Amino acid sequence: MKLLTGNDLKTGFVTWWTGADWSLHIEDAADVGEHGEAILAAEEGARRVNAPYIIAGEQTPDGPRPAHIKDRIRALGPTVRPDLTLKPADPNAGDWVI
Amino acid sequence: MYKYDEYDHAMVEARVAEFSDQVRRRLAGEITEDQFKPLRLMNGLYLQLHAYMLRVAVPYGTLDSRQMHMLAHIARKYDRDYGHFTTRQNIQYNWIKLEDAPAILEDLASVEMHAIQTSGNCIRNISSDQWAGAAADEITDPRPWAELLRQWSSFHPEFSYLPRKFKIAVIAAEEDRAAMRLHDIGIQIVEKDGQHGAAFYVGGGMGRTPMIAPLIKDFVPLDDMLSYAEACLRVYNRYGRRDNIYKARIKILIHELGADEYRRQVEEEWAHVKSLGIDPPKAEFDRIAKQFTPPALDASAPDDIDRSDPDFAVWVDQNVAAHKVPGHAIVNISLKPVGGIPGDASSAQIDLMADLAEKHSHDELRVTHAQNIVLPHVRKADLYAIWQALDTAGLATPNLDLISDIIACPGLDYCSLANARSIPVAQKIAARFSDLGRQKELGELKLKISGCINACGHHHAGHIGILGVDRKGTENYQLLLGGSGAEDVSLGTITGPGFDEDGIVDAIERVTDKYLATRTDGERFVDTFRRVGMAPFKEAIYG
Numbered sequence: 001m002k003l004l005t006g007n008d009l010k011t012g013f014v015t016w017w018t019g020a021d022w023s024l025h026i027e028d029a030a031d032v033g034e035h036g037e038a039i040l041a042a043e044e045g046a047r048r049v050n051a052p053y054i055i056a057g058e059q060t061p062d063g064p065r066p067a068h069i070k071d072r073i074r075a076l077g078p079t080v081r082p083d084l085t086l087k088p089a090d091p092n093a094g095d096w097v098i
Numbered sequence: 099m100y101k102y103d104e105y106d107h108a109m110v111e112a113r114v115a116e117f118s119d120q121v122r123r124r125l126a127g128e129i130t131e132d133q134f135k136p137l138r139l140m141n142g143l144y145l146q147l148h149a150y151m152l153r154v155a156v157p158y159g160t161l162d163s164r165q166m167h168m169l170a171h172i173a174r175k176y177d178r179d180y181g182h183f184t185t186r187q188n189i190q191y192n193w194i195k196l197e198d199a200p201a202i203l204e205d206l207a208s209v210e211m212h213a214i215q216t217s218g219n220c221i222r223n224i225s226s227d228q229w230a231g232a233a234a235d236e237i238t239d240p241r242p243w244a245e246l247l248r249q250w251s252s253f254h255p256e257f258s259y260l261p262r263k264f265k266i267a268v269i270a271a272e273e274d275r276a277a278m279r280l281h282d283i284g285i286q287i288v289e290k291d292g293q294h295g296a297a298f299y300v301g302g303g304m305g306r307t308p309m310i311a312p313l314i315k316d317f318v319p320l321d322d323m324l325s326y327a328e329a330c331l332r333v334y335n336r337y338g339r340r341d342n343i344y345k346a347r348i349k350i351l352i353h354e355l356g357a358d359e360y361r362r363q364v365e366e367e368w369a370h371v372k373s374l375g376i377d378p379p380k381a382e383f384d385r386i387a388k389q390f391t392p393p394a395l396d397a398s399a400p401d402d403i404d405r406s407d408p409d410f411a412v413w414v415d416q417n418v419a420a421h422k423v424p425g426h427a428i429v430n431i432s433l434k435p436v437g438g439i440p441g442d443a444s445s446a447q448i449d450l451m452a453d454l455a456e457k458h459s460h461d462e463l464r465v466t467h468a469q470n471i472v473l474p475h476v477r478k479a480d481l482y483a484i485w486q487a488l489d490t491a492g493l494a495t496p497n498l499d500l501i502s503d504i505i506a507c508p509g510l511d512y513c514s515l516a517n518a519r520s521i522p523v524a525q526k527i528a529a530r531f532s533d534l535g536r537q538k539e540l541g542e543l544k545l546k547i548s549g550c551i552n553a554c555g556h557h558h559a560g561h562i563g564i565l566g567v568d569r570k571g572t573e574n575y576q577l578l579l580g581g582s583g584a585e586d587v588s589l590g591t592i593t594g595p596g597f598d599e600d601g602i603v604d605a606i607e608r609v610t611d612k613y614l615a616t617r618t619d620g621e622r623f624v625d626t627f628r629r630v631g632m633a634p635f636k637e638a639i640y641g
Binding site: 007009010011012013014044047050051067068069070073074077078079080081084 | 124125127130131145146147148149150178193194195196197439510511512514516519521522525568571572573
């Protein structure tokens with residue numbers, strides 16, 4: 001599967017294309033298939049996202065996951081500061097990242 | 099410490115106003131990211147892995163308690179309650195919101211700080227010896243010269259768009275505590291026939307093509323230092339490559355031209371530049387130098403230290419250095435607790451260090467390129483109180499220059515350029531060698547980790563260096579031995595095939611075991627490596 005990701009303009013936070021909007025949560029990401037470039041151009045043009053790009057992903061029982069370690073770390077937060085990730089209360093939240 | 103004059107204030111305030119308007123236009127959708135990116139980078143604002151990152155300049159690593167408190171305030175108000183001190187003697191914040199950037203720069207300007215020229219192809223923050231003005235072995239305080247270079251290089255119209263970024267270090271002691279010869283220009287203030295002058299080493303650097311700067315001129319009269327630097331930059335600006343980012347640093351130009359030809363061209367240019375009158379009048383230098391007048395220290399202060407508390411004594415032995423004035427000492431605060439993140443400090447810790455500087459160190463602090471903090475002017479009689487305060491805040495780790503005093507870049511946990519994580523490796527090594535007795539048995543051992551070839555973690559200059567790479571989508575770590583960023587400068591050599599995260603920790607233990615079995619009396623790790631070479635270590639690592 002192909003995922004579209006970028007950063008929020010105001011906060012810089014990592015965002016994922018859901019099929020209709022942008023979400024901070026990788027679980028909401030949609031498979032953009034072959035439409036990634038077109039969505040990217042439209043969204044960047046509308047200035048709703050910063051520095052977007054398309055990545056390879058895979059579907060898992062827990063939802064979509066980026067294929068590469070860099071984007072898996074982007075998806076949750078720094079592996080060395082679980083308290084600063086998107087799921088600070090869940091000690092196992094990062095089990096899939098590395 | 100240098101205090102801004104009206105020109106400094108005007109420059110910084112004008113930049114804050116300018117950037118505030120650029121941010122407004124970006125947020126309003128009036129300019130694109132492509133248009134905005136070079137503007138934000140000129141103000142130290144990067145887009146990193148998780149958010150915007152702001153790099154704040156700490157000129158030659160020197161700051162006062164008011165400025166340090168402001169760094170804590172920014173961490174607390176605009177970031178996530180911590181900051182990261184870097185190998186460029188700066189501080190970085192990892193979670194900055196674009197809409198907050200103008201307010202942060204205003205706050206910084208209110209204490210004579212900024213983020214100008216902490217990115218981009220310009221002359222970056224000037225670095226220096228963190229013990230400047232206090233070190234027993236310096237011939238003079240190098241910071242007035244570093245400040246002169248800061249003023250000269252700030253918004254220098256000719257050098258704002260160099261082929262590539264440009265880093266300058268200034269020291270004034272034989273012991274090199276600033277990795278001077280691994281800079282684009284390294285200046286060592288030296289003495290000859292009773293006069294001070296500047297030795298210029300040009301064309302050093304780390305990154306993907308590490309090089310040690312050759313000596314280009316052994317003695318430039320200090321009155322001519324700026325014009326000689328200008329000539330060095332002009333030749334680079336004229337002939338440095340702009341067609342290939344990987345060959346654009348001055349080290350490549352000098353390597354290709356040869357040091358002799360580069361020197362000849364600089365001399366030719368210098369003859370012209372000197373006629374332009376850019377060297378400052380003595381009165382201007384004296385104005386700057388006056389602001390670095392040493393603090394009034396009482397040389398009759400007690401020289402004895404009560405070492406009856408054994409934990410305190412261990413800390414004194416490892417983290418306290420000799421001051422040039424009797425009865426005083428230099429305190430090195432380690433930001434490398436076992437299990438911690440090298441260079442990170444919470445806002446509360448930053449505030450505490452500022453308070454200690456105000457109370458005990460004539461209001462001065464320093465940031466070191468090894469990602470630690472220094473209180474440069476401390477009465478020996480105050481050491482115990484300082485240690486107690488640091489200990490309470492988790493800042494009294496007695497490991498300066500030991501194996502757990504690790505330089506590590508942010509790596510793949512934070513950096514968009516990185517290929518592998520650096521911090522977890524540093525943490526695992528520190529944990530493996532957490533026994534202080536074992537660390538002291540190993541002695542001085544500088545371990546440096548970079549998460550990519552750009553070498554922000556100075557891995558080439560580590561007695562033991564680690565380079566993280568991406569091998570088919572997984573993290574892999576190459577091991578280097580024999581580097582040094584000090585006066586015995588050398589570049590590390592790769593041992594062989596790389597390791598995974600646990601494997602690299604095991605490999606380092608095999609290396610240190612081999613060192614202990616091989617060393618002669620008084621030999622540091624790097625001395626033993628230089629004496630016996632790579633082969634016995636390679637055998638110990640790979641069998």
